[in-house]
Amino acid sequence: MSLSKFYFAVNQRLQQTQSQNPSNSSRRHHHDIVRAPVPSVLAPKNNKGLNFTMEERQRLHVHGLFPPAFRTMQEQVFAVAANFYARASNIGRYRYLRSLRQRHERLYFRFLSEHLEHVLPVIYTPTVGVACTIFGMIFRGPMGMYVTKYDRGHVAQVLRNWPESDIRAVCVTDGERILGLGDLGANGMGITVGKLELYTALSCVPPHQLLPVCLDVGTNNEELLADPMYIGTRDRRIRGKEYDEFVDEFMQAVVEIWGQRTLIHFEDFATPNAFMLLERYQHKYCCFNDDIQGTSAVGLAGLLAVERITKKKLPDHVIVFAGAGSAAMGVTSLLTKELKTRKLDMERIVKNIYVFDQNGLIVKSRKDVAPPIQPYAKDMPHIKALDELVEKVKPSILMGATSMAGLFSEKILRFMGANNERPAIFAFSNPTSKSECTAEQAYAFTEGRALFSSGSLFPPVVVNGKRMTPGQANNCFAFPGIGLGVLTANAKTIPDEIFLMAAHTLAQYPEEEAIESGRLYPKATEAKDVALTVAVAVAQYLFDNDLGQVHPVPENICKFIVENLYELCNGDSLVEPWKFPDLPRVPFTKDYKIPPEDVKISF
Incomplete structure (x- = not known):
């Protein structure tokens, strides 16, 4: 039989089969399917x-x-919630959520969005800090990119291994100062993952556009170097020129691969490096440091809220900053910029601002004061004890970012209460185990009159029969909205004015009733609405000042943002x-x- 006759016979047989049993064609196997x-x-x-x-x-x-x-999606969310709340501990819930993210990404973010109040303390502070300390035990697979010091000269090649191509934002850490826990090296990946998940959960940035990165430059943590479960390079941290050149190569590689518009979010670098990198890159790249600038926006928002409640202008408040690290210095720097907009000179601005570090009050006679802190140095005798300083200068606002649990003693808190009708007490340090005081202590020792906020949320406290709900002075009220606004406008750089804008927007968010009750910050359940509100204000500022790269400029910025948000429900x-x-x-x-x-x- 010739080949043409063979194909003719096969075709005839197929037509006969289908005419005799049409349903058979749907069951047959065919290589062309x-x-x-x-x-x-x-x-x-x-x-x-x-x-x-x-x-x-x-x-x-x-x-x-x-x-x-x-x-349905809602039935799936119910099943996730049942599993989540069935776990006995928050670290168990963290592990469950990690496995859920690796299976059902959209369901994961839908659950986060609907259960923010209970999920935030798990994927973010304080539980994420615990997770970072045991990260080698709970690591299950790729979550972000590890770029090691041994990859110098090949950083771009490493980053190109990430499977997604449309990256809009990168969160990067070198793990040297994770929360208040210190040098955790490569375990710091947990922080960058958690931060970027809040970009999606709170501001609905598509998760495939976000990349967590850990720059593994070594660790000086002796326990980690001796831990067989440690997942990073077992070597000391690189410093100086070698470190600078490595970070330079990383920044250049990000822009080379994903473009100048890529937002680079620095997280949990040690204070000297944090300030050095911010100064080095702020006006060259679209970047910001959350520990310095995100904290500054949240801190200034709290101070502006205190101003609303007490009806007393900020320059007239006596403020003591306990701690001279990136967080405290970020707040003092932004506070200074705020007071300059009110036409005050530097002498008047620094008059009522006192900075206290591990060696005592910052005074002009000290020789160990870093340049950013020098403008706040006082011409007065050196005071080594915080309670002595509080007794002497009688502050109305006490702000701590020291990671020293219990620093705000009963004596200090009682003195604050005795000298102020509504003393403002901020305990910024994370996690709660590192907080300068607890909510219960702040309220109990001030007869329930304190305006208290902490970095990680404390449960409500009952004082004299009155239920007090602590505020949360947490960066999650700032960076997701700032990030969304910057990405919306495609900004080339992020000026300091953006953080002033975010602070004022956040300070004005609580309604008068909430402010009168002493709550300085929004509730966790309002975090999504806060993010959108901040994003609109940030994008509007960028467009108004010709700092955005979207043309034509949207007529309705809020509508433009909402139309491009990540969908939290399944489509076809x-x-x-x-x-x-x-x-x-x-x-x-x-x-x-x-x-x-x-x-x-x-x-």
Whole structure:
């Protein structure tokens, strides 16, 4: 039999079979059926679990991989909540959420969005700090990019290994100062992951556009170097020129791969490096340091809220900053910029601002004062004890960022209460185990009159029969909105005025009733609305000052932002077909010859 006769016979047999049993064609195996790759269908960003419809399961070839039940997104969220709350500890809940993120990304963020009040302390402070201390034990797979000091000269090559190509924001740490826990080296990846998850959970930035990075430059933590479960390089930290050149290469690689518009969020660098890198890059890249600038926005917002409550202008408040690290210096710097906008000279600005570090009050006679702190040095005798300083200068605002648990003693708190009708006490240090005082102490020792806020949330306290709800002076009220606003405008750089804008927006957010009750900050449940409010204000400022790169400028910035947010519900996994007309065609006849007779072919 010739080949042409063979194909003719096969075709005839197929037509006979289909005419006799039409349903048979749907059951037969055919090599031309295009199958969607199952690993792609079940990848975390595509997986819908039991929310796949039966048609989707069949056409995507995952039918049978799931039981026949169908669940709505809300039913799936309920199942996640049941599993989450069934865990006995927050670290157990953290592990469960990590596994959920690796299976169902959209479901994960939907759950976070609907249960913020209870989830924030798990994926963020204080539990994320605990997770970082045991990160080697709970590491299960890629969460971000590790770039080691041994990758110098090849940083761009390493970053290109990340599977997503449309990166808009990078959160980077070198792990030297994780919260108040110190040098955790490569374990610091947990912080960058948690920060970027809040970009999605609170400001709905698409997660595939976010990249956590840990610069593993070594660690000086002896316990980690001796820990067989440590996941980082077992070597001392690099310093000086070698460190600077490595970070330079990283910054250049980010822009080379993803462009100048990429937002670079610095997180938990040691104070000297934090200030050095910010000064080095702020006007060259689209970057900010959350420990300095994010904290400054939240801190200044709290001070502005105190001003609202007490009806006393900020320059007239006596403020003591306990701690001279990146957080405290960020707040003092932004406070100074705020007071300059009120036409005050530097002498008047620094008059009522006192800075106290581990060696005591910053005074002019000290020789160990870093340049950023020198403007606040006082011409007075050196005071080594914080309680002595509080007794002498009688502050109305006490702000701590020291990681020294219990620094605000009963004596200090009682003195604050005795000298002020509404003493403002900020205990910024994270996690709660490092807080300068607890909410219960602040309220109990001031007869419930304190305006208290902490970095990590404390539970409500009952004092004299009155229920007091502490405020949370946490960066989660600033950086997600700032990030969203910057990404919306495609800003090339982020000027300091952005953080002033964020602080004023955040300070004005609480309603008068909330402010009168002594609550300086929004509730955790309001964090999403706060992020959008801050984002609109930030984007508006960038557009108004010709700092954005979106053209034409949106007429309605809020609408423009909302239309581009990450969707927290599942859409169709199949492309919806549309009606297409039957196009005219020329009938084919056996008179056609290949090649045509009038075509000459030469070889």
